[in-house]
Amino acid sequence: MTTRAEAPPEVEQLLDVFKALANPVRLRILGWLRDPEKNFLEQRGAMVVEEGVCVTHIQEKAGLAQSTVSAYMASLQRAGLVRATRLGKWTHYRRDEERIARIVEILGHSL
Numbered sequence: 001m002t003t004r005a006e007a008p009p010e011v012e013q014l015l016d017v018f019k020a021l022a023n024p025v026r027l028r029i030l031g032w033l034r035d036p037e038k039n040f041l042e043q044r045g046a047m048v049v050e051e052g053v054c055v056t057h058i059q060e061k062a063g064l065a066q067s068t069v070s071a072y073m074a075s076l077q078r079a080g081l082v083r084a085t086r087l088g089k090w091t092h093y094r095r096d097e098e099r100i101a102r103i104v105e106i107l108g109h110s111l
Contacts, residue, residue: 010106013080017103020079026072029058030081033095051085052094 021027032039036053040061059069073093076082080099085092 011110014103014106014110016079017081020075020081023072023075025062025064026076029062029069029072030076030095032058032061033082033093036094049087049092051087052083052092054087055091055093058093 021030033053040053040057055066055069055073058073059066062069062072064072073082073084073091077084077093080096080103082093083096085094
């Protein structure tokens with residue numbers, strides 16, 4: 001049996017992704033970011049830019065504290081599922097579609 005310490009790098013990456021997606025709110029946020037125009041237009045003043053969705057709009061839609069949403073987004077970013085861009089004092093997030101496609105490919109070959 002392979003332990004985490006002995007796991008190949010690709011399997012290590014999958015473990016980080018699974019940890020990030022194990023939380024239903026993080027999974028929901030990633031789903032919202034798949035179609036930001038549809039999912040964030042109802043947010044007051046929301047503007048989806050090329051760099052992504054402002055964390056304040058994600059927070060408002062999720063109905064959670066800013067610190068909680070920031071921690072959730074950091075987890076998704078560490079797993080390589082989203083990219084963050086700083087615009088002034090605000091952080092915007094978007095999905096990393098290339099990385100997500102690679103994760104799906106690795107998963108397909110690992111199972």
